[in-house]
Amino acid sequence: MSDALKVALLGAGTVGSQVARVFLEQSEEFSSRVGRPLELVGIAVKNINKPRPGIDRALLTDDALGLVSRGDIDIVVEVIGGVDPAKDLILAAVTHGASVVTANKALLSEFGPEIYKAAEHHGVDIYYEAAVAGAIPIIRPLRESLVGDEITAVTGIVNGTTNFILEQMTNLGSSYEEVLKEAQELGYAEPDPTADVEGFDAAAKAAILASLAFHTKVRLSDVSREGITAITAADIAAAAEVNGVIKLLARCDVADDGSISVGVHPTIISRKHPLAGIHGAYNAIFVESRYAGRLMFMGPGAGGTPTASAVLGDVVQAARNRVRGTFAPGLLAYLDRKITPAADAKARYFLSLQVVDQPGVLAGIAATFAKHGVSLQSVRQNESEANHAGLNLVTHVAKAGDISATITDLEQLDFVKPGIKTLRVEGA
Amino acid sequence: MSDALKVALLGAGTVGSQVARVFLEQSEEFSSRVGRPLELVGIAVKNINKPRPGIDRALLTDDALGLVSRGDIDIVVEVIGGVDPAKDLILAAVTHGASVVTANKALLSEFGPEIYKAAEHHGVDIYYEAAVAGAIPIIRPLRESLVGDEITAVTGIVNGTTNFILEQMTNLGSSYEEVLKEAQELGYAEPDPTADVEGFDAAAKAAILASLAFHTKVRLSDVSREGITAITAADIAAAAEVNGVIKLLARCDVADDGSISVGVHPTIISRKHPLAGIHGAYNAIFVESRYAGRLMFMGPGAGGTPTASAVLGDVVQAARNRVRGTFAPGLLAYLDRKITPAADAKARYFLSLQVVDQPGVLAGIAATFAKHGVSLQSVRQNESEANHAGLNLVTHVAKAGDISATITDLEQLDFVKPGIKTLRVEGA
Numbered sequence: 001m002s003d004a005l006k007v008a009l010l011g012a013g014t015v016g017s018q019v020a021r022v023f024l025e026q027s028e029e030f031s032s033r034v035g036r037p038l039e040l041v042g043i044a045v046k047n048i049n050k051p052r053p054g055i056d057r058a059l060l061t062d063d064a065l066g067l068v069s070r071g072d073i074d075i076v077v078e079v080i081g082g083v084d085p086a087k088d089l090i091l092a093a094v095t096h097g098a099s100v101v102t103a104n105k106a107l108l109s110e111f112g113p114e115i116y117k118a119a120e121h122h123g124v125d126i127y128y129e130a131a132v133a134g135a136i137p138i139i140r141p142l143r144e145s146l147v148g149d150e151i152t153a154v155t156g157i158v159n160g161t162t163n164f165i166l167e168q169m170t171n172l173g174s175s176y177e178e179v180l181k182e183a184q185e186l187g188y189a190e191p192d193p194t195a196d197v198e199g200f201d202a203a204a205k206a207a208i209l210a211s212l213a214f215h216t217k218v219r220l221s222d223v224s225r226e227g228i229t230a231i232t233a234a235d236i237a238a239a240a241e242v243n244g245v246i247k248l249l250a251r252c253d254v255a256d257d258g259s260i261s262v263g264v265h266p267t268i269i270s271r272k273h274p275l276a277g278i279h280g281a282y283n284a285i286f287v288e289s290r291y292a293g294r295l296m297f298m299g300p301g302a303g304g305t306p307t308a309s310a311v312l313g314d315v316v317q318a319a320r321n322r323v324r325g326t327f328a329p330g331l332l333a334y335l336d337r338k339i340t341p342a343a344d345a346k347a348r349y350f351l352s353l354q355v356v357d358q359p360g361v362l363a364g365i366a367a368t369f370a371k372h373g374v375s376l377q378s379v380r381q382n383e384s385e386a387n388h389a390g391l392n393l394v395t396h397v398a399k400a401g402d403i404s405a406t407i408t409d410l411e412q413l414d415f416v417k418p419g420i421k422t423l424r425v426e427g428a
Numbered sequence: 429m430s431d432a433l434k435v436a437l438l439g440a441g442t443v444g445s446q447v448a449r450v451f452l453e454q455s456e457e458f459s460s461r462v463g464r465p466l467e468l469v470g471i472a473v474k475n476i477n478k479p480r481p482g483i484d485r486a487l488l489t490d491d492a493l494g495l496v497s498r499g500d501i502d503i504v505v506e507v508i509g510g511v512d513p514a515k516d517l518i519l520a521a522v523t524h525g526a527s528v529v530t531a532n533k534a535l536l537s538e539f540g541p542e543i544y545k546a547a548e549h550h551g552v553d554i555y556y557e558a559a560v561a562g563a564i565p566i567i568r569p570l571r572e573s574l575v576g577d578e579i580t581a582v583t584g585i586v587n588g589t590t591n592f593i594l595e596q597m598t599n600l601g602s603s604y605e606e607v608l609k610e611a612q613e614l615g616y617a618e619p620d621p622t623a624d625v626e627g628f629d630a631a632a633k634a635a636i637l638a639s640l641a642f643h644t645k646v647r648l649s650d651v652s653r654e655g656i657t658a659i660t661a662a663d664i665a666a667a668a669e670v671n672g673v674i675k676l677l678a679r680c681d682v683a684d685d686g687s688i689s690v691g692v693h694p695t696i697i698s699r700k701h702p703l704a705g706i707h708g709a710y711n712a713i714f715v716e717s718r719y720a721g722r723l724m725f726m727g728p729g730a731g732g733t734p735t736a737s738a739v740l741g742d743v744v745q746a747a748r749n750r751v752r753g754t755f756a757p758g759l760l761a762y763l764d765r766k767i768t769p770a771a772d773a774k775a776r777y778f779l780s781l782q783v784v785d786q787p788g789v790l791a792g793i794a795a796t797f798a799k800h801g802v803s804l805q806s807v808r809q810n811e812s813e814a815n816h817a818g819l820n821l822v823t824h825v826a827k828a829g830d831i832s833a834t835i836t837d838l839e840q841l842d843f844v845k846p847g848i849k850t851l852r853v854e855g856a
Contacts, residue, residue, distance in 0.1 A: 136723060141569065146741055149737040150454065291563075291736055291737035300720065315576060
């Protein structure tokens with residue numbers, strides 16, 4: 001039997017422990033698929049004394065840098081997460097000639113280009129299928145399968161926690177606070193839910209998706225971001241009135257001038273859109289391209305075992321490349337696209353206004369939209385109470401800046417009450 | 429600028445003409461993505477005198493074998509279809525050191541192992557993303573992304589023509605014959621629809637999917653097959669009664685003993701199953717795996733331009749490998765799995781019976797199922813007419829052979845009328 005390829009694992013938390021387990025369960029299969037055995041030679045953890053059932057204690061080390069710098073490691077799997085120390089460890093691994101498999105969206109969305117460049121320079125692989133949408137194969141399809149096409153938009157539900165919360169609010173009519181509490185009790189949301197509910201997690205994934213789809217560098221700071229904490233039961237009900245549901249969507253778009261806009265926003269999506277049917281903790285990515293048309297990829301977006309599947313698919317692929325003495329091309333950021341200024345980014349909008357129910361109100365409102373070049377697709381007046389009425393409006397595609405200016409002007413009108421609510425709209 | 433990689437195209441029909449068009453439109457992009465220019469150096473066609481708008485006549489040749497045997501071709505794209513002469517041309521191309529991209533499901537489902545072996549022997553790529561489900565990236569996810577996992581089942585809607593026909597029958601309550609005629613007039617079905625409606629097209633795709641998913645050789649002759657020509661408006665109505673729709677499903681399964689069963693059958697699928705929502709000419713592949721869980725891939729299943737997208741993704745990837753002096757591993761058929769005998773293949777079944785409405789009927793029928801070890805999940809009696817009633821039964825998972833034996837015995841009962849109808853059932 002030929003020499004085994006040596007694999008080092010950094011991290012043994014939710015994902016890492018599953019990577020170790022599945023690796024051991026599947027090692028004969030992997031050997032057949034690669035043509036050489038794979039051996040797990042070390043696992044770097046913070047605390048080597050913590051009991052870890054199923055993991056050989058002899059493999060544990062608290063010297064992660066020493067492990068990746070041994071010089072004989074073929075593949076380093078990084079599932080620590082976060083920038084520090086993951087970044088230094090990955091760069092050290094690459095410098096010592098190891099290919100890297102990582103699930104680290106935060107790191108790649110900030111320092112991806114630097115890491116891809118180092119990998120290319122040292123002739124090693126950097127694979128990261130698990131960094132976006134857990135077990136769903138989306139990185140490889142964008143990086144390889146669709147490389148003969150021109151992707152025009154990517155829209156994704158890439159955060160299961162917020163998808164669960166919004167769906168429960170929709171099904172139960174409950175408030176955000178009530179459902180968040182339930183999600184925390186069930187373990188679907190973290191005690192500090194900020195990264196999920198404020199859209200940071202989704203924004204990091206959106207940056208990675210946009211980089212791949214549009215062949216350009218996109219960083220987390222380029223992504224406009226809005227969380228779900230302000231969504232109310234009334235918003236959910238208003239979405240239902242226009243036959244839609246609210247989802248936290250990551251949206252990557254190309255403008256006519258070739259600039260791109262990448263954003264994460266709670267969005268009303270038509271119930272007929274395939275993304276509207278993505279339930280609970282599932283994720284899905286909807287890709288629009290010039291030639292292939294509309295594609296969707298759906299599956300579990302998180303969880304130790306599904307993420308381990310994605311990580312180990314990359315490990316096997318990196319091992320195959322190793323056996324053949326080659327490595328895959330990294331990020332093809334050969335374009336240097338501009339980021340569309342936030343005010344120029346286009347979307348359709350839903351606006352909810354409270355107005356005094358008197359003659360001329362609709363004319364005044366319509367004139368305000370027209371003044372800013374925003375055309376209306378639909379206007380619906382709710383039943384009036386006393387002398388007040390609710391108006392729900394949906395616009396055609398408009399620039400964010402024009403919508404803001406319209407709202408500023410609407411709020412000057414004496415028959416419009418303060419507190420105009422807006423949401424983006426996707427689908428017919 | 430470094431030397432261009434030379435691409436030869438075999439066939440300029442619906443797919444080939446779009447491959448040529450998109451290739452020319454995207455050639456600068458491809459050059460950036462590969463790191464070297466790609467040049468289309470020849471197109472083999474049957475009739476070089478036929479007008480072909482947008483295609484340079486100087487590229488045309490009717491000597492396909494001469495083109496692939498030039499010795500300087502880097503990548504041969506085969507979109508002629510069928511076994512003859514595609515097989516000889518592909519083998520000649522491989523022998524002369526060219527990588528091959530093909531969309532030929534018929535060829536691969538019969539002679540795939542021979543072709544993959546020749547490619548491996550000569551150190552060239554054989555890519556075939558377009559052979560299954562048009563533009564949907566499914567081959568690469570199975571071949572690479574999920575290679576760290578253990579796939580347990582693949583279920584697909586892989587034929588758009590039959591999906592369109594069954595959906596129209598469902599929506600309009602029309603007969604198969606009426607809808608087929610409409611589909612032919614719209615160009616969605618061929619004048620001779622046999623390959624689609626009898627399930628041959630889907631069976632070829634199922635053989636390819638099963639080979640990849642289960643790491644074993646599966647040929648078209650291993651696939652059990654049943655078309656949609658016998659489906660009636662009454663069957664569609666019966667499916668609706670159990671909250672299902674009828675789809676032509678390709679299903680690839682692993683039995684407990686590791687043997688596999690691959691079949692194409694019209695199947696009642698629960699409206700809650702993600703595949704139930706796949707409309708018209710769309711295709712979708714639903715993958716179940718041990719670690720990743722349930723994944724679905726959806727998109728346009730056919731058409732010149734979507735298929736060209738898949739073909740050209742493969743061309744760019746083959747070109748990248750060429751530049752790096754490597755090639756991708758072919759079919760990993762390292763397992764030699766048995767094919768489950770048709771009688772032992774398991775599924776859930778729907779049965780529709782006409783019975784004389786008299787005491788003891790249900791007891792007699794239930795006893796017949798019990799005799800063959802088939803347990804019933806649900807029994808529903810329709811309104812009786814005169815002294816007759818319709819019975820719709822759904823079984824738990826049972827062997828095909830036990831269902832056949834049950835039906836034979838049921839037909840002996842004097843209160844059961846001849847003509848018992850069966851369909852498979854998928855989903856809750």
